[in-house]
Amino acid sequence: MYASVEDIRAASRNLDAIMSAPRSEIEAWGLEAKTIIDRFCGQDFNFEVHSTRIVRADGYILNFDKPISGDVSLISQTGTDITGPDVTERADGTRTLIFGDYFMYPGESYFLYKPSNRNFYPPSNPRNWAPDNLEITGDWGWAVSEADLVIRLANEIKDKYQSHRSSGVFHQAIDVVNVVSSPDADDLDSAITLLNELKVDISNHFLDLGFHCAVEEEAIDSGIATNLQTAMTLAEDVKHDFNLHIVNEPAHQCMELDHENHVYGSTSNPIMPPTIKIVFTRLVKRLAIRSNLDDTLQLNSPYVSELTGDGYTYNLNNGTLRNLLRPEDRELLWPYVSHGRIII
Secondary structure, three states: OOOOHHHHHHOOOOOHHHHOOOHHHHHHHHHHHHHHHHHHHOOOOOOEEEEEEEEEEOOOEEEOOOOEEEEEEEEEOOOOOOOOOEEEEOOOOOEEEEEOOEEEOOOOOEEEEOOOOOOOOOOOOHHHOOOEEEEEEEEEOOEOOHHHHHHHHHHHHHHHHHHHHOOOOOOOOOOOOOOOOOOOOOOHHHHHHHHHHHHHHHHHHHOOOOOOOOOOOOOOOOOOOOOHHHHHHHHHHHHHHHHHHOOOHHHHOOOOOOOOOOOOOOOOOOEOOHHHHHHHHHHHHHHHHHHOHHHHHOOOOOEOHHHOOOOOOEOOOOOOOOOOOOHHHHHHHHHHOOOOOEOO
């Protein structure tokens, strides 16, 4: 799905085939629309959470078929390991990740890299660089919405915190006091509820000497979440402080530091480009018209173009429903057709 059911319905106020359809049917049309787009582009745009790809670096600029973001790590398979990241803020406010021999802008679909196994003279000539296979881990692709990112991050924090607090390896005793009672989030409202509880439970966990070797001074300073923006702020603050806590030496020096439960999600990942969402939503609308039983029975009743807003008058026997991907759709998708040099 390249747009949420809510996005599809919001763009289909005049189309009864969508507005009266159950969520499961819209999701089924969405999967079919996704297949049509993926087949045309030669790649999919799924949001891959913290997955690893092998990229062959044989030049100065590496292009990807999807942007990479979130907490990113990189290892050179043929040279020495590259450690990082260090985050620096530029004068224009943009943030750049620096990993030793390469740098990138989060959310971009390329980065600049200087292979580590170079053995040539002069070193300034990129043509002489030896190829290098890079193992890159991060969040690939575009999220459906910022709300979806908040939901994912809230659930990941809950999962990692529950795993951390219930471990007798990292604590003097298992924390059975500061247990999260809120269920996993499945929408923005439930994510806000979960984050507000996590703020309290995790803060109390930090301060409890019954489980730690020392009281931790780290505090979750953000206020409670009430909407999307405050939920994003709180989620990032809880993530940041929790990641510091699990490797805090004074708090865990009498036991072991927790290197297993790092939270990797981010609310700053790029969102699905509007052009892909537009084409995707158009396809779902056409599929809805084609699938609607009453519409199928009325073969001689054409559909006015205003229903989908794509300039076509629909008729089930004039081809406008058989050719689901229009020329204007192909023009919008063209920048995303089979570019990038990812090898897996």
